[in-house]
Amino acid sequence: MTNDEAARPETPEPGTPAPPSADERPRPRYGEYAPPGWSWQPPESAESSTPAQPARPEPVPAPQQPTPSDAPAKPARRAPGWDRILTIGLLAFGAFGAWNSAASLQEIPRQMQLSYDLMGVGTFTPPEWLPTLVLVGTIIQLALYAVVLGLSVLRLRAGRLAFWIPLAGGAASFVVTLVLLSIVMLNDPTYVDFVTGVTTPTPSPTP
Template sequence: MSQNEAARTPNHSGDAASTHGGAGNPPAVPPRDERPRPQYGEYAPEGWTWTPPVDRVAVPDAPVEPAAAGQATASGTAEGAVAATARPIDRMWSIALLVIGVFGALYNSLVLFQLPATALESAKLSASMLGVDAPTEFTPGPVAPAAIIVGIALQLALWVGALLWSRARLRAGRSAWWIPLLAGVAAFVVMLIVGMIVFSSDPLFLQSLSPARP
């Protein structure tokens, strides 16, 4: 073997070893970007998004609606206050008549509750006014307690209805003084009807009140 061949033999072995080692672990090659090259600048990295800047100078539109709603509510409240004070005299009379009405409803309820016990005294007073003989006894019939309970309930219901109706009209700025008066008239009519039912529940008592025919 010549010196030249001996000198080339180690180099050949080293080259083979390096070639063998290189075949086992090839270098990583980055993927090629197939997108066309942009005209200005470079492409943004993956996952990046653009958010427009907030214009702090511009006035937002969202708070305008609540402000308008607040102004409408304030104007409605002001209108309600003006309507409530538009009729001060009517308001005063309505409240006064309602106060009188509550005492009247309680008094009428008490009179109806005691009507079976006081019917005889009332009949004697009526007989003296009519100039007839006064009855001596009174026995209420089975319909009398039911009529008295209904009469008391109507007395209270009329006053509550007058209160609610008057309150609604006063808030609307309308006249309401006549509502307690109307309720009082209706309560008086209820008293008369219940009294007639209770008196007529005893036929002998009702017959004694009628004037004698010649």
């Protein structure tokens, strides 16, 4: 064989299939050469072999700390047993005192005459406005006792101290009586003249 024959490429014989040509394109990845509309689905065996992920438990909220406003209120301290007995006794005494004060207002003319007799300044003449003043004073005394009675009963039912209410009502009743008597005395010219020294007492006749 000559050198020309050795360098000549071998030609396949007629009827012999040509060897497959190597595909120079890169291997497809992730469906680069897939037809339009096609998508890859994992095989059923792969889906069944993949273990299901356990559901993550939801966090349990921490218990809330009670605020001062949510704290139960302390029960109110009830009054001792002696308060009820003392209050009822004072109310009974106050009823008698209110009636006595209202009745004493009706006796103002007689009391003023007794004062005139002691001072020796003559006879007391009641002014025209004295009956009206006596009526107003009587209503005030009775209304004051009604208020004291109502407040005392409310506090007794609530279990709170109530004995001081009749005491305060008695003090207020005494002040009202004193004010009314002062109005009568200070508006009487004879009494004012005697107190200021303008009028001298008349000596009582000797037997």
